Amino acid sequence: MERELGNERPCWVLVGGRRRLGKALAEDLARDHDLVLTSSRPWGDVTERSRGTTPAQVRTLHWDAADPELVSRMMADLEALARAGVTLSGAVLVAGTFPEAPIGTWSPDALEATWQINLTFPLLCAQALAPHLADGACLQFLLDTSIHTPWLQRLPYSAAKGALAAALPGLARLLAPRVRVVGHALGALLPAEGRDAAFLAEQTLLKRLGTPADLCRAVRFAADSPFLTGEIITLDGGRRWR
Numbered sequence: 001m002e003r004e005l006g007n008e009r010p011c012w013v014l015v016g017g018r019r020r021l022g023k024a025l026a027e028d029l030a031r032d033h034d035l036v037l038t039s040s041r042p043w044g045d046v047t048e049r050s051r052g053t054t055p056a057q058v059r060t061l062h063w064d065a066a067d068p069e070l071v072s073r074m075m076a077d078l079e080a081l082a083r084a085g086v087t088l089s090g091a092v093l094v095a096g097t098f099p100e101a102p103i104g105t106w107s108p109d110a111l112e113a114t115w116q117i118n119l120t121f122p123l124l125c126a127q128a129l130a131p132h133l134a135d136g137a138c139l140q141f142l143l144d145t146s147i148h149t150p151w152l153q154r155l156p157y158s159a160a161k162g163a164l165a166a167a168l169p170g171l172a173r174l175l176a177p178r179v180r181v182v183g184h185a186l187g188a189l190l191p192a193e194g195r196d197a198a199f200l201a202e203q204t205l206l207k208r209l210g211t212p213a214d215l216c217r218a219v220r221f222a223a224d225s226p227f228l229t230g231e232i233i234t235l236d237g238g239r240r241w242r
Ligand SMILES: NC(=O)c1ccc[n+]([C@@H]2O[C@H](COP(=O)([O-])OP(=O)(O)OC[C@H]3O[C@@H](n4cnc5c(N)ncnc54)[C@H](OP(=O)(O)O)[C@@H]3O)[C@@H](O)[C@H]2O)c1
Pocket: 016, 017, 018, 019, 020, 021, 022, 038, 039, 040, 041, 063, 064, 065, 066, 093, 094, 095, 096, 097, 098, 117, 142, 143, 144, 145, 186, 187, 188, 189, 190, 191, 192
């Protein structure tokens, strides 16, 4: 743990805040938030933890979806943060995987691994975080536009995100009125390696890929919208209406 956080800046948890979209979100939020970032891998040196010159106070946690002790680890970490006087006023569940899995290749182990990171892990994180979130906090999930039309080469992934989307309004009911719950069904922002970016852009109404900045705006909008809960914002450049 790093030095004590002050109370001036809101402090958010980003589950999966180390790489790709999570990192972009962390860098944007660090302008006016303190952060708790999780990763499935142990954190390295202080430079990585402090994220260069950002004035944000950044704490790091090691949460791995495959850890058999995950639930007790999360509880212990969140209790330690509370003891340190950290008030959590927002959380974004970023972590996921995007495995290609054509029909014919499915196996119990591969399906289980897909559910574990894309469905079990976010639900367990939500359960652990909810009692530690401040009144009025917003708990946000990163989903996928495939909740509307599944990716045929990634049907297990699409099913996991679809299940999370189906649970989201129920979670909003369970956590209301204290905590709001919002999802973001993302189109292609940072395409996975090997995907054809020009083709993906062509699939949208707006003829472009999304950007991490598009996501940051939506996440800030959800956090700043106290009458919004139980909803999923689709942020895919209109792809689903083609
Ligand atoms: N990129 C896009 O264009 C796009 C489009 C639609 C939806 N999304 C959704 O947006 C989210 C972020 O996507 P992304 O493309 O930035 O990243 P990603 O490659 O899907 O990975 C997100 C994070 O998951 C974490 N993670 C992986 N395995 C884990 C494990 N076993 N336990 C805990 N955390 C684990 C990784 O962090 P560590 O390695 O540090 O643990 C990584 O930072 C995902 O939920 C994805 O489904 C993204």
